[in-house]
Amino acid sequence: MKKIAILMAVLSVILLSGCSSKLMDPVYMEQVRPHGEESTVTFFRSSILGGSVQAPIAEEIRANDLSLVGICSTDTKIRHVVTPGKHRFVVGGESGSLLEANVAPRKHYYVRVSPRLGWVKARFAMEAITPEELATEKVRKEIQDCALVTPNADADRWFLNNKASMLKKLNTAKSKFKNDEDASEHILLPSYGIDELY
Numbered sequence: 001m002k003k004i005a006i007l008m009a010v011l012s013v014i015l016l017s018g019c020s021s022k023l024m025d026p027v028y029m030e031q032v033r034p035h036g037e038e039s040t041v042t043f044f045r046s047s048i049l050g051g052s053v054q055a056p057i058a059e060e061i062r063a064n065d066l067s068l069v070g071i072c073s074t075d076t077k078i079r080h081v082v083t084p085g086k087h088r089f090v091v092g093g094e095s096g097s098l099l100e101a102n103v104a105p106r107k108h109y110y111v112r113v114s115p116r117l118g119w120v121k122a123r124f125a126m127e128a129i130t131p132e133e134l135a136t137e138k139v140r141k142e143i144q145d146c147a148l149v150t151p152n153a154d155a156d157r158w159f160l161n162n163k164a165s166m167l168k169k170l171n172t173a174k175s176k177f178k179n180d181e182d183a184s185e186h187i188l189l190p191s192y193g194i195d196e197l198y
Helices: 002-015 137-144 153-178
Strands: 024-028 039-045 055-062 065-072 076-084 085-091 097-103 108-116 122-128 146-153
Touching: 039 055, 039 065, 039 085, 039 097, 039 137, 055 076, 055 108, 055 153, 065 076, 065 085, 065 146, 065 153, 085 122, 085 153, 097 108, 097 122, 097 153
Parallel strands: 039 108, 076 146
Antiparallel strands: 024 146, 039 076, 055 065, 055 085, 085 097, 108 122
């Protein structure tokens, strides 16, 4: 059993290494569109820091359960359709980091996935982007220059094998979040939504 666990850990590192993830496919047409009251949260990553480490992102769908959003590589973005209301996301890496979201109907939200230096490999944080930042050409171009990607069947299999690890990172991140004095940048407010989809 111990050998199997070690093998799974090694395979996870291999699958999440490299500049782009084989677990994500490009979206050639605008396939991810909200309907009715739905909104979108777009996670984007432009920094080359920690480029060899991928950033898996998941949404908490109920207590002790997660759903894969996608795996964010450098210069990619993942568009996630959500219902209005509260949502909680976690990003993996060396450790987990939390984003609390409260979204209004029919709006588009943007979150920067930022690598940080870790002890062994990169860790990541999710930064909510304000409407003021989105009004600048620099930030809009940063988002537009990222390629839109979506998870494939291999991503679903990877997530199934690594869900327990992501749940552990979520629970650790929740504890840290309560004591984080700078938690405001990790909170996506309803007022952060805009009408433009980049």
